[in-house]
Amino acid sequence: MKPIETVGVVGAGAMGRGIAQIAAQAGLSVRLFDTNVDAVQAARASLQQTWDKLVQKGKMEPAAADAALRRVIACAALEDLADCQLVVEAIVERLDVKREVFGKLEAVVADDCILASNTSSLSITAIATGCRLPGRVAGFHFFNPVPLMKVVEVIDGLRGDPAAGDALMDLARRMGHTPVRARDMPGFIVNHAGRGLNTEGLRIAQESVAPFDQVDAIMREQAGFRMGPFELMDLTALDVSHPVMESIYRQFFDEARFRPSPLTTVRLAGGLVGRKAGEGFYRYVDGQKQAPAEAAAPALPGRLKVWVSHVHPHGQECALGLLKQLKSGPLQADIELSTASEAPDDALIVVTPYGEDVSTAVYTQGLDPARTVGVDTFNGLKAGQRRTLMVSPATEPRWRVAAHALFAADGAAVSVVQDSPGFVAQRIIACIVNIAADIAQQQIATPEDIDQAVRLGLGYPMGPLALGDALGAARILEILRNMQRVTGDPRYRPSLWLQRRVQLGLSLQAKSLA
Structure with missing residues (x-):
């Protein structure tokens, strides 16, 4: 693979703009293309506004901002990407459309140009299948907003050349991001590991254990998370998060750990998708969440x-x-x-x-x-x-x-919840740790990369495996076993990877010595 100095970006939406921004700021030449010519010009104008604001705030020198803008070249045709050493696709999440674009790119770029997809849910192996040179196809999954979310998943397809992934890892660091390496599996690392918080939070609400605001309050103020599951789903919006939940569940052939909830199906159908719609699990007035006030605690009875x-x-x-x-x-x-x-x-x-x-x-x-x-x-x-x-x-x-x-x-503050195996925080944390343990068991990623990806990509207080170590892996295992026994639900069956480490007294963050 040639050294990467010129990067093509296909798609001028929010993700494409963000990738173009960090690449230009890192000194790379950027070729920005979209089938909608107006979208490219709008993206370039938006980038100029972004850099102007950074200059006004003293976070960027005027000369550096001008140079970054000059590096972003608006392209009217895919042929304008011919001199790129890397092209990143950031378009609609449809396999047929991505395959078509990659096929057209192969006819334009050199054979040693890396072709990367910013897909969040589609198989890199499936995207590469239609390519003449599938080895150069890799995943390069950034998170929105790209300049602020400092993690990127580098995904190796089944027929991928490790050198392509290595080059993307190096480039990510050059652009100021933390790269994590993943094998091609549904959800990669972050969307896979994130199932525990949302799906278990939904299950708790579905069982009428506690209202949405109390589940969120418990996860913030007892468990130390920045956001609870319902606040997070309102932020990401159900029209985005619900299809991902369904997709990962189906791609893992109805794995019980990822089972979605009909709560989101009904709310999505009713248009209660979250903050952007003004109403989701909460109502929003002028963008501010409206949560019910908590009643004052009762007085302590005598003796x-x-x-x-x-x-x-x-x-x-x-x-x-x-x-x-x-x-x-x-x-x-x-x-x-x-x-x-x-x-x-x-x-x-x-x-x-x-x-x-x-x-x-x-x-x-x-x-x-x-x-x-x-x-x-x-x-x-x-x-x-x-x-x-x-x-x-x-x-x-x-x-x-x-x-x-x-x-x-x-x-x-005290939350009083209805009968629930594992209360609220126990249930959710145990599921988060258990899913991360299974990701490690499948060797989708290393323990270190799992923790890095989740901490940076989801904003958890620490990575799930570090969290398991901090709270006690044996206690996590006890919670899971008891939840499975009480409910009979296979969603709580403990990962063998977790069980073995408890039995052997090994840290969840340690790599296998074998």
């Missing part, structure tokens, strides 16, 4: 006796640690902590299950269902962090209120 189940030692330790702080700290909460081996008849019963619901805990531990409430200790019970309580259909309202008051006594 509340509390008993915490000892069945889950880690959870018991977390819950008792917080309750002791409330009792003996500055708050001096009027609570009595029972240390009896069995729950006293007049005590609030607190259980701390991993992957189970309150009903299962009550049944297996022989507890009084009327007085039993679950608290999620998976992410700890730190000061100022949102806490999640869970009640069963048999929990009496006065005990629910007492538990809410108790765990909100120090001013922490």
